[in-house]
Amino acid sequence: MRSxxxxxxxxxxFLAPTIIGLLVFRLVPIGWSFALSFYDWKIFDTPTFxxxxxxxxxxxxxxxYKVFLNSAYFSAIYVPGSIGLALVLAVLLNNGLRSSxxxxxxxxxxxxxxxxxxxxxxxxxxxxxxxxxxxxLGWLGVDNAPAWLADPTWALPAVALVSIWKxxxxxxxxxxxGLQTIDPTLYEAARVDGAKPIQRFFKVTVPLxxxxxxxxxxxxxxRSTQTFEITYxxxxxxxxxxxxxxxxxxxxxxxxxxxxxxxAALSYIMCFILGLFTLTNFYFRKRWVHDG
Amino acid sequence: xxxIRYALGALIVGAGMAQAQDTTLSxxxxxxxxxxxxxxxxxxxxxxxxxxKIETSAMPPKDYWPRLSALAASGDLPDVFMMSSGxxxxxxAADNLADLSGVVSDDELANYYEGAASIGVIxxxxxxxxxxxxxxxxxYNIDMFEAAGVPLPTTDxxxxxxxxxxxxxxxxxxxxGTVDVWGMSLYGRYAxxxxxxxxxxxxxxxxxxxxxxxxxxxxxxxxxxxDLVNVEGVAPQPQEMEGVRQQDIMPLGMAAMWVDGxxxxxxxxxxxxxxxxxxxxxxxxxPDATDDNVAAYAWADMLAVxxxxxxxxxAWAFIQHMVGEGRDASDFLxxxxxxxxxxxxxxxxxxxxxxxxxxxxxxxIGAQNVYTGFSKNWSxxxxxxxxxxxxMNGELDEVLxxxxxxDEAIDAFVLYGNDVxxx
Numbered sequence: 001m002r003s004x005x006x007x008x009x010x011x012x013x014f015l016a017p018t019i020i021g022l023l024v025f026r027l028v029p030i031g032w033s034f035a036l037s038f039y040d041w042k043i044f045d046t047p048t049f050x051x052x053x054x055x056x057x058x059x060x061x062x063x064x065y066k067v068f069l070n071s072a073y074f075s076a077i078y079v080p081g082s083i084g085l086a087l088v089l090a091v092l093l094n095n096g097l098r099s100s101x102x103x104x105x106x107x108x109x110x111x112x113x114x115x116x117x118x119x120x121x122x123x124x125x126x127x128x129x130x131x132x133x134x135x136x137l138g139w140l141g142v143d144n145a146p147a148w149l150a151d152p153t154w155a156l157p158a159v160a161l162v163s164i165w166k167x168x169x170x171x172x173x174x175x176x177x178g179l180q181t182i183d184p185t186l187y188e189a190a191r192v193d194g195a196k197p198i199q200r201f202f203k204v205t206v207p208l209x210x211x212x213x214x215x216x217x218x219x220x221x222x223r224s225t226q227t228f229e230i231t232y233x234x235x236x237x238x239x240x241x242x243x244x245x246x247x248x249x250x251x252x253x254x255x256x257x258x259x260x261x262x263x264a265a266l267s268y269i270m271c272f273i274l275g276l277f278t279l280t281n282f283y284f285r286k287r288w289v290h291d292g
Numbered sequence: 293x294x295x296i297r298y299a300l301g302a303l304i305v306g307a308g309m310a311q312a313q314d315t316t317l318s319x320x321x322x323x324x325x326x327x328x329x330x331x332x333x334x335x336x337x338x339x340x341x342x343x344x345k346i347e348t349s350a351m352p353p354k355d356y357w358p359r360l361s362a363l364a365a366s367g368d369l370p371d372v373f374m375m376s377s378g379x380x381x382x383x384x385a386a387d388n389l390a391d392l393s394g395v396v397s398d399d400e401l402a403n404y405y406e407g408a409a410s411i412g413v414i415x416x417x418x419x420x421x422x423x424x425x426x427x428x429x430x431x432y433n434i435d436m437f438e439a440a441g442v443p444l445p446t447t448d449x450x451x452x453x454x455x456x457x458x459x460x461x462x463x464x465x466x467x468x469g470t471v472d473v474w475g476m477s478l479y480g481r482y483a484x485x486x487x488x489x490x491x492x493x494x495x496x497x498x499x500x501x502x503x504x505x506x507x508x509x510x511x512x513x514x515x516x517x518x519d520l521v522n523v524e525g526v527a528p529q530p531q532e533m534e535g536v537r538q539q540d541i542m543p544l545g546m547a548a549m550w551v552d553g554x555x556x557x558x559x560x561x562x563x564x565x566x567x568x569x570x571x572x573x574x575x576x577x578x579p580d581a582t583d584d585n586v587a588a589y590a591w592a593d594m595l596a597v598x599x600x601x602x603x604x605x606x607a608w609a610f611i612q613h614m615v616g617e618g619r620d621a622s623d624f625l626x627x628x629x630x631x632x633x634x635x636x637x638x639x640x641x642x643x644x645x646x647x648x649x650x651x652x653x654x655x656x657i658g659a660q661n662v663y664t665g666f667s668k669n670w671s672x673x674x675x676x677x678x679x680x681x682x683x684m685n686g687e688l689d690e691v692l693x694x695x696x697x698x699d700e701a702i703d704a705f706v707l708y709g710n711d712v713x714x715x
Contacts, residue, residue, distance in 0.1 A: 040715075044364040044386045063682075063708060127535020150531030150693065238681020239531075239689050248678075255358045256679050257672045259715060 037264035047261065054265035063241065064249070064266070070156055071245040071270075075224040077160040082220050083213065085164060086171035091205065093172070094179040104176075108169035115166065119233035122162045123149065126234075152242035155235050159243045162230050167223065171216050178212025179205070210289040218278060225274050246270045314343045317603055317610055318370035321348070322356035329623050330614065337613045344606065354677055364388045369598030371607045372614075375420040377411045377591035378666045378676070381501075385668065389419035390597035395608045396421065403616065407662035408592040408631045420594035422631035423615045424624055426554045427590035427657045428487040430576075431648075434569040436461055436473070436548040445549075445573035447656075451516060454549075454576050458526035461548035475526040477547035478517060479538040480688030482665075482674055484551050486589050489513040490663050492578025493585030496684075501667040504709040506702060509580040516578070518691045518698050531693045543570075551575055554627025554654055561626065561647065572648045574657060587663035592631060629654050673709030683708060 037054055041047035058064045089107055093100045110118060125132045126148040134145040148154045182205065190200045206213075228247045231237055237244035237252070244252075246266065254263035319334075321327045327350040334346050349370075351359060357379070363369050369388060383389055396418050401409055404422060412420035430445060437444050442457045458475030465472040478484060489496070494510030497503070506514075520527045533541060542550035543563035557572070564570060577586055595614060597607040612618075616632050621640030630636045642652050671677065675685030687705040690696035696704075 042386070042715075043361045044388060061711070063711075124535060128532055129535060131535055147531035147534050147693075150534040150689075152695070232678060236678060236681045238686060239693070240686030241682050244682070252679050252682075256677060257669065257712070258358075258361055262715070 033264045034268060036261050037268050039261040041259075041261045043258040043260055050261070054262050055269070057262070058265055058269060066241055067244050067246055067249045070241070070243065071225060073156055074160050074163075074227065074245050075221065077157060078163055078224040078227075079217065079220045081160065082164045082168050082171055083216055086168045086175055086216065087209075087213075089168065089172045090175035090179055091201070093176055104173075107172055110166045111169045115229040116233050118166065119162065119230055122158075123234060126158055149235050150239050152239055155239060155243040159227070159231055159234055162234060163224075163227055166230065167220075171220065174216050174219075175209065175212050178209045182208045207290050211291065214281070214285060214289045218281060221277055221281070222274060225270055315603055315606060316345045316347050317372065317606055318347045318349075319610070320356070320360065320370040320373040321350040322353045322374050322376075324350040324352065326350075326625075329625075333614060333619055333623065336618065337610060341606075341609075346610065364598075367600055369600060371598055371601040371603055372595055372610055373598065374423075375412075375594045375596040377594070377664050378670050380412065380420050380594065380596075381414055381666065382668045383596070384414040384417070384419045388599055390599050390601060390604050390607075392418045392421065392597060392604075392608060395605070400612070403633055404631045405629075405633060405636070405658045407588075407590060407658055407660070408629075410662075411592045411664060412594050412596075420596040421611050421615060422592035422594050424628040424630050425590055425592040425658060426628060427588060427654055428483050428551055428553050428575065429572040429627075429654065429657070430574065431542055431550045431552060431556070431560060431570060431572055433542065433545070433548045434571055436545075436568070440548075444571065445576075447574055449573070449576040451576055451578055455520075455524065455526070458520065458549065459524065462526045471525075471528070473545070474528050474541075474547040475549060476520055477533070477538065477541040477550045478520055478527040478692065479530055480685055480692055481538075481680070482676075483553045484538075485514070485517060485688065486665055487551055487575040488517055488578065490587045490589045490665065491575050491581060492516075493581045493587075494578075495585075495663075496665060497667055503713055504673065504706045506706065509578070509585065511698075511702065512580055513578055514688075514702070515698055518688070521692050522694055529693045530689060554629065555625075556627065557648065557651070558626030564647070570647055571650055572653055574653065586661070588657045588660040589665070590657055590662045591664045591666070593628070627651070627654065629658060667713070669712050669715065672712040673705070683712070 036047070038049060038051055039047040040050045040053065089103075093104055124130070128134060128145075128147040128150065131148075133148065137145040146154045148158045186204050186208070187200055190204050195203060225245075226247050227245055228251060231243055231245060231248045232251075235243040237248050247270070250263050250266045250270070253259045253266060321330075327348060331348075334348065338344055338346055350356075356374075360369070360373060364383075364386070375383065375389070380389075393416075405425065408422040408425040412418055412422060432445055434444065437457070440460050440463075442460045445454070445457070461473070461475035462471055463473045464470060489510050492509045492513040493507075494513045495507050496505075496510055498505040521529055527547070530538070533546075536544070536546070539550075539552055539556050539559055540563060541547050543560045545568065554572075560570065575589075595611045597604055597611070601607050617634060619630065619632070619635060621630065621635050621638050624630050624635070624641060630641060635641055636655060636658075637652075644651070667673075671679055673683050675681065675683035679685075681689070684705040687696070687701035687708075691698050691701045
């Protein structure tokens with residue numbers, strides 16, 4: 001009896017740093033920021049209780065509306081784009097692409113490279129007059145190539161493209177791990193049954209990879225709502241907010257305009273939307289994810 | 293010589309502070325490069341005040357303001373810190389700045405540029421003191437002017453004179469229908485637009501600075517500027533130049549003229565080198581300007597004392613040392629004009645052996661009626677730092693890139709700006 005209590009106390013002592021850290025640095029700020037979303041607080045002023053005032057303002061603001069639309073547009077490009085490309089790369093590597101160790105490293109490299117450094121390189125690539133992309137298009141006979149980062153039509157897709165390029169290696173590694181758990185005899189059986197490569201992919205690979213795909217999809221969805229560094233360094237949310245997404249807008253309100261209550265309310269709306277999407281995904285999980 | 297000057301300055305200031313013992317004074321700056329330059333002056337102050345230690349920290353503006361705000365919220369403001377003209381009203385309204393009215397004498401004030409010194413007075417209270425000030429000027433390429441046979445800009449240039457020059461300097465060198473060198477380069481940010489607006493008597497804000505209400509003079513100035521791109525074709529659309537830093541276009545020889553803050557003198561020197569001769573001029577006065585409404589656009593970088601500082605007297609002595617005769621002209625890079633008149637008028641700062649040969653022109657601007665145009669939440673409605681693509685900036689970009697008419701853009705940024713100002 002005494003020994004069991006001793007074990008419990010020892011365990012608690014070992015867990016204490018983590019629990020205290022979690023409480024102090026995560027749970028208390030989470031709770032505090034939720035309370036803050038009902039206040040008007042310009043950081044060094046006294047907070048004023050405004051009830052749902054911040055939320056009401058957000059839902060009636062044309063700027064916030066534009067930012068929500070941008071966020072949805074970004075996710076619509078980033079999530080399928082990054083997963084699709086990661087899947088293609090993972091399958092190519094799994095099927096014995098020559099120098100696969102080299103390519104595995106090459107595709108993963110952007111993920112671990114400094115975001116600001118690579119984004120500066122992309123700024124040059126997208127530069128209207130001296131950029132690599134527009135010069136290349138010029139050689140192909142395209143005279144009026146877009147100002148990729150200064151045109152509202154192209155700025156957000158450009159941010160999404162760089163984000164996909166940066167993250168695809170990480171998703172590829174996760175999917176590659178999933179692919180390597182598939183029993184090779186299943187492919188042999190399919191081949192014996194006369195299945196062509198494309199049929200083997202859709203009838204064997206995809207069904208057996210759905211668990212990994214589901215995990216990657218949740219990760220990509222969460223990550224798509226958190227894009228910040230690339231936006232900050234590539235377009236600064238412009239032109240005229242065309243590439244401002246929610247995380248960047250929260251940052252602007254919190255750390256440039258110091259509207260802490262407003263930023264907290266925006267964060268909770270983001271949290272709610274993300275939670276809703278994740279729950280929806282889990283709800284539909286059983287319809288397409290094969291756990292066996 | 294520089295060291296002797298620092299030491300003398302520190303001794304003068306330190307004479308009245310002999311009682312200070314074992315005191316640490318915290319000093320926070322938004323300019324790490326400038327802080328490096330200041331180390332010698334800081335050491336001289338410490339040497340003249342035995343027992344006083346200056347604890348310094350510096351970070352770029354994007355980190356400085358969140359950090360300083362957090363310190364203000366927790367009641368831990370540094371004793372001395374840099375204060376921007378753009379934010380001083382907000383910080384004074386939030387009662388974060390110590391009242392220095394009692395410690396700054398009129399005799400002391402007479403040593404500084406009045407326009408710069410006045411920016412630190414809010415509602416009759418002195419809450420900050422200028423270290424240096426800056427003002428936008430018209431940069432021009434002398435070689436291009438001479439090659440095109442166009443007279444150089446003068447102080448009595450009109451906007452028509454400017455436009456004629458810009459047309460003559462916009463050149464398609466190989467006749468392929470594409471402009472190779474632009475007469476002017478234009479960007480929709482505050483340092484590039486407001487000088488024209490205020491020199492035309494324009495104002496964006498109402499009298500008590502609580503709402504955006506553009507007067508006709510401001511609208512006319514915006515029309516003149518945006519027409520330079522969209523109608524006259526003497527300046528490129530900003531999107532065409534995406535990928536080239538706006539402040540590099542004129543120094544790289546891609547445009548003959550450009551308006552920017554005087555801080556860009558250092559950058560222009562560094563890029564141009566000996567490639568061509570260049571100078572600076574005052575931004576021309578607009579056709580709607582009168583003696584009553586015309587204003588020069590200039591603002592100061594200031595030092596302030598935290599409201600809870602236990603060492604206000606010592607902090608003020610440190611400020612006196614850092615802004616006054618204890619400093620050397622070489623501490624003020626390029627076009628940062630020392631607020632202390634004797635340093636600004638010294639040959640060491642005027643640098644008449646370097647380009648621009650007429651740097652003293654900045655001192656004439658400082659002697660004029662100065663208007664900053666800053667208000668509470670200015671960075672939100674105008675667009676600054678990471679809000680740089682939104683607010684008025686974003687809408688003007690749309691006009692300059694030919695995607696929106698000016699009147700629609702004005703309606704949009706007034707609506708947005710007034711929402712920001714009402715918060």
